[in-house]
Amino acid sequence: MENILLKDNxxxxxxxxxxxxxxxxxxxxxxxxxxxxxxxxxxGLRGRGGAGFPTGLKWSFVPKDAEGxxxxxxxxxxxxxxxxxxxxxxLRNPHALIEGMAIAARAIGAGTGYIYIRGEFVAEARALxxxxxxxxxxxxxGGNMLGSGSDFELYLHRGAGAYICGEETALLESLEGFKGQxxxxxxxxxxxxxxxxxxxxxxxxxxxxVPAIIDKGGAWYAAIGAGKSTGTKLFCVSGPVNKPGVYExxxxxxxxxxxxxxxxxxxxxxxxxxxxxxxSSTPVLTAEEAWAVKLDYESLAAAGSMLGSGxxxxxxxxxxxxxxxxxxxxxxxHESCGQCTPCREGCGWIEKIMDRLESGKGSxxxxxxLYSVAEGMTGRTICPLADAMAMPVMSFVKKFRSEFxxxxxxxxCPPEAPVKH
Amino acid sequence: xxxxxxxxxxxxxAKGTTVLxxxxxxxxxxxxxxYHPKLPISGNCxxxxxxxxxxxxxxxxxxxxxxxxxxxRTDTDKVKTARRDVLEYLLINHPLDCPICDQAGxxxxxxxxxxxxxxxxxxPNEDKVRRQKRRALGPHLVLDNERCILCTRCVxxxxxxxxxxxxxxxxxxxxxxxDLKEGKALDNGYTLNxxxxxxxxxxxxxxxxxxxxxxxxxxxxxxxxxxxTGCLVEAHHNKNTIYRLSPRPNAETNTWLxxxxxxxxxxVSAGDRLVKGIVKNGLIExxxxxxxxxxxxxxxxxxxAVLGSPWLSVEDNSALALLARALKTENYSFDFSAExxxxxxxxxxxxxxxxxxxxxxxxxxxxxxSFSDFAKRAASGRIKLIVAEARAAxxxxxELKAGxxxxxxxxxxxxxxxxxxxxxxxxxxxxxxxxxFVNYQGFSRRTRPSVEPPEGVRPLWAMLTSLxxxxxxxxxxxxxxxxxxxxxx
Numbered sequence: 001m002e003n004i005l006l007k008d009n010x011x012x013x014x015x016x017x018x019x020x021x022x023x024x025x026x027x028x029x030x031x032x033x034x035x036x037x038x039x040x041x042x043x044g045l046r047g048r049g050g051a052g053f054p055t056g057l058k059w060s061f062v063p064k065d066a067e068g069x070x071x072x073x074x075x076x077x078x079x080x081x082x083x084x085x086x087x088x089x090x091l092r093n094p095h096a097l098i099e100g101m102a103i104a105a106r107a108i109g110a111g112t113g114y115i116y117i118r119g120e121f122v123a124e125a126r127a128l129x130x131x132x133x134x135x136x137x138x139x140x141x142g143g144n145m146l147g148s149g150s151d152f153e154l155y156l157h158r159g160a161g162a163y164i165c166g167e168e169t170a171l172l173e174s175l176e177g178f179k180g181q182x183x184x185x186x187x188x189x190x191x192x193x194x195x196x197x198x199x200x201x202x203x204x205x206x207x208x209x210v211p212a213i214i215d216k217g218g219a220w221y222a223a224i225g226a227g228k229s230t231g232t233k234l235f236c237v238s239g240p241v242n243k244p245g246v247y248e249x250x251x252x253x254x255x256x257x258x259x260x261x262x263x264x265x266x267x268x269x270x271x272x273x274x275x276x277x278x279x280s281s282t283p284v285l286t287a288e289e290a291w292a293v294k295l296d297y298e299s300l301a302a303a304g305s306m307l308g309s310g311x312x313x314x315x316x317x318x319x320x321x322x323x324x325x326x327x328x329x330x331x332x333x334h335e336s337c338g339q340c341t342p343c344r345e346g347c348g349w350i351e352k353i354m355d356r357l358e359s360g361k362g363s364x365x366x367x368x369x370l371y372s373v374a375e376g377m378t379g380r381t382i383c384p385l386a387d388a389m390a391m392p393v394m395s396f397v398k399k400f401r402s403e404f405x406x407x408x409x410x411x412x413c414p415p416e417a418p419v420k421h
Numbered sequence: 422x423x424x425x426x427x428x429x430x431x432x433x434x435a436k437g438t439t440v441l442x443x444x445x446x447x448x449x450x451x452x453x454x455x456y457h458p459k460l461p462i463s464g465n466c467x468x469x470x471x472x473x474x475x476x477x478x479x480x481x482x483x484x485x486x487x488x489x490x491x492x493x494r495t496d497t498d499k500v501k502t503a504r505r506d507v508l509e510y511l512l513i514n515h516p517l518d519c520p521i522c523d524q525a526g527x528x529x530x531x532x533x534x535x536x537x538x539x540x541x542x543x544x545p546n547e548d549k550v551r552r553q554k555r556r557a558l559g560p561h562l563v564l565d566n567e568r569c570i571l572c573t574r575c576v577x578x579x580x581x582x583x584x585x586x587x588x589x590x591x592x593x594x595x596x597x598x599x600d601l602k603e604g605k606a607l608d609n610g611y612t613l614n615x616x617x618x619x620x621x622x623x624x625x626x627x628x629x630x631x632x633x634x635x636x637x638x639x640x641x642x643x644x645x646x647x648x649x650t651g652c653l654v655e656a657h658h659n660k661n662t663i664y665r666l667s668p669r670p671n672a673e674t675n676t677w678l679x680x681x682x683x684x685x686x687x688x689v690s691a692g693d694r695l696v697k698g699i700v701k702n703g704l705i706e707x708x709x710x711x712x713x714x715x716x717x718x719x720x721x722x723x724x725x726a727v728l729g730s731p732w733l734s735v736e737d738n739s740a741l742a743l744l745a746r747a748l749k750t751e752n753y754s755f756d757f758s759a760e761x762x763x764x765x766x767x768x769x770x771x772x773x774x775x776x777x778x779x780x781x782x783x784x785x786x787x788x789x790x791s792f793s794d795f796a797k798r799a800a801s802g803r804i805k806l807i808v809a810e811a812r813a814a815x816x817x818x819x820e821l822k823a824g825x826x827x828x829x830x831x832x833x834x835x836x837x838x839x840x841x842x843x844x845x846x847x848x849x850x851x852x853x854x855x856x857x858f859v860n861y862q863g864f865s866r867r868t869r870p871s872v873e874p875p876e877g878v879r880p881l882w883a884m885l886t887s888l889x890x891x892x893x894x895x896x897x898x899x900x901x902x903x904x905x906x907x908x909x910x
């Protein structure tokens with residue numbers, strides 16, 4: 001199957017145009033906004049940032065009669081550990097994102113768009129600036145897009161290095177110049193978002209998928225994939241595999257196909273122990289579960305995990321699950337914004353237990369405490385960061401309890417000094 | 422109007438009512454830390470999580486709007502577990518220094534722990550996050566960041582009520598702490614409200630610190646006399662000593678209390694509290710002081726004058742009016758006026774006196790000169806002696822100099838006494854006796870005594886009755902109310 005997103009030689013405007021770029025935008029500008037939304041609904045496209053919410057439906061939540069400006073925001077704050085697809089997409093196909101944003105803006109009636117890009121993505125930000133300048137020069141974006149009478153001003157905003165700003169309402173706070181902390185919902189951004197105006201926030205990959213949908217039709221896109229998981233998805237494969245990297249596969253592809261065919265299998269001598277299928281916050285799968293699973297929203301949910309961002313972390317038998325969880329705990333503890341009690345206190349508590357277990361000072365009781373601390377955080381906070389910490393903890397403990405017990409008994413890998421930070 | 426059912430009780434509530442407010446209306450208490458009825462919703466403490474039918478997750482009662490047909494439960498195992506968990510999270514890094522914490526006894530953590538948790542700690546003490554303790558912030562407060570549960574009530578108070586935005590949550594995660602923003606000082610005139618709204622012992626009052634364990638305090642509802650706003654307050658006292666004033670939130674006048682108003686109780690036991698009389702500049706016992714004043718009154722007789730005061734209660738002003746009547750003098754005035762209204766958009770009134778409106782009520786009943794005529798007569802020398810309250814008399818400084826009238830004044834504190842007073846007599850402050858005050862909105866409110874006056878010191882109407890009797894006059898007063906009734910005759 002031909003790739004929709006990761007294409008070769010489409011980085012510059014000329015080559016993107018030669019490959020049929022901005023045809024979809026022209027078509028979109030001739031269409032009614034409601035028809036655009038309908039087309040995206042028909043495509044079955046779902047949010048690629050991790051939550052998998054139907055994109056067309058999200059767009060349709062913008063109130064038709066809302067007064068004042070509306071905004072389109074692209075979430076390019078890719079920070080989920082194990083995820084590195086958006087940066088690749090931006091570097092290789094920046095115009096697909098810009099064209100997708102122009103179409104989305106037309107669909108929701110937004111005159112202004114922002115790309116909130118992770119602060120560390122310097123090269124990616126430059127690539128986007130360059131692409132946006134090219135598109136602006138040709139009149140694809142800016143005032144009176146292609147003579148349509150619609151305006152679309154696009155701004156790039158670089159984040160300042162907080163994972164939480166990838167949560168859409170924290171992103172909005174940060175974009176407005178405040179401390180990046182998630183907002184209470186409702187009101188949802190579609191009703192009251194950026195600067196109080198109706199706002200749609202979509203992931204880079206989601207928006208970049210839009211031009212092809214408009215160009216070739218929702219039905220065409222919906223035919224790709226499996227069931228309600230339509231289209232293609234970028235998978236970021238990391239770990240001891242022969243060819244780690246970003247790959248585009250139709251949703252519903254088997255994990256076995258991704259690992260053995262696409263990535264060339266595990267490195268010699270390595271044996272699969274576990275897989276985190278959708279970025280560090282999704283529940284871990286055992287090797288047995290992973291070998292049987294298909295990579296789409298429904299199959300992964302049925303297997304007790306999530307498709308998430310498509311960050312596939314491959315873990316082999318030589319890795320220590322306790323050490324791995326300690327690393328994750330340190331990350332989420334560091335990144336919790338501190339607003340909600342369970343997350344603020346729970347993440348730190350979990351890291352402290354993990355430090356104890358990893359350094360051989362833990363007790364079997366710690367394992368139960370660990371699990372119940374995570375359980376108490378689940379679903380009780382403003383944003384899902386607490387769940388993002390709790391899900392790996394609970395799944396690691398449930399599926400690899402023997403390793404935790406070995407640590408509590410002072411065995412397993414040699415104890416290390418606790419990390420100072 | 423949405424109809425909501427909470428724990429089996431159903432009510433119709435106004436549109437926009439939150440689940441927490443609806444529960445309150447139905448008599449169901451939902452525990453909360455960050456929620457405050459007068460502050461914007463923050464939803465961060467997660468203590469008010471409740472179960473809402475058809476919602477897979479627990480929802481915060483403070484931020485969830487009541488919807489028609491909504492069925493809420495606050496008594497399920499799921500809710501109880503959530504509350505216990507939130508309390509455990511809040512307590513793991515709390516220093517548990519209750520024995521030396523002023524908040525102990527009125528602490529949200531202690532109360533809810535007893536009510537909703539009682540679980541044993543699973544957290545090793547040495548793992549606690551340490552933060553800065555005992556930091557004086559502003560003239561009235563001490564901040565203990567270790568006790569703080571980061572509910573942000575204080576931050577929201579400073580941004581929404583005083584609009585001075587001095588405070589912010591710094592840092593992230595469990596390294597978060599409350600601090601002053603760069604270049605700010607915490608002195609906005611309302612800072613002690615932070616100690617009130619802080620659900621734990623993070624903000625404590627420097628004035629109140631370590632003075633009393635709160636469970637010893639008795640609470641007497643009374644009125645703040647710091648200005649014409651007349652906020653409803655509560656005096657907290659024990660063993661005849663007042664330790665602090667707190668607001669009694671009400672819809673008409675005040676939710677909060679200003680820092681100055683809070684400190685007004687200090688006059689009661691201040692170093693310059695008058696418990697004896699003063700003749701010229703010498704302190705003498707009460708009886709001889711009263712006789713001295715009576716002698717001056719006898720001398721002056723129909724050249725004597727009586728001045729009311731916007732600082733005195735309606736009762737005491739009435740008693741002064743009755744003295745004027747007994748003296749058969751025309752020289753008396755209860756004519757006070759001052760621009761009234763809130764001057765800072767919060768509580769502080771343009772009129773610093775608490776009872777300008779009340780004094781005018783006495784004028785309406787008892788008549789008398791206009792204040793300017795009274796002043797003219799004082800300046801002309803026609804008046805030989807003026808009986809007045811100290812602060813009201815201070816307004817006649819130049820006229821007294823010009824006309825040479827002697828001054829007999831009543832004062833609570835020596836600091837109030839104007840220069841050149843011939844005789845000064847003490848009276849019971851309104852923390853020691855009841856008095857009616859009419860605030861700028863026209864509400865008549867009565868102070869209630871929370872402590873006993875110093876030995877021998879009586880309410881002004883009673884002191885005046887003694888003075889009159891030494892001068893051979895009878896005011897016929899057995900209570901302050903008698904005085905009010907008296908002037909209407």
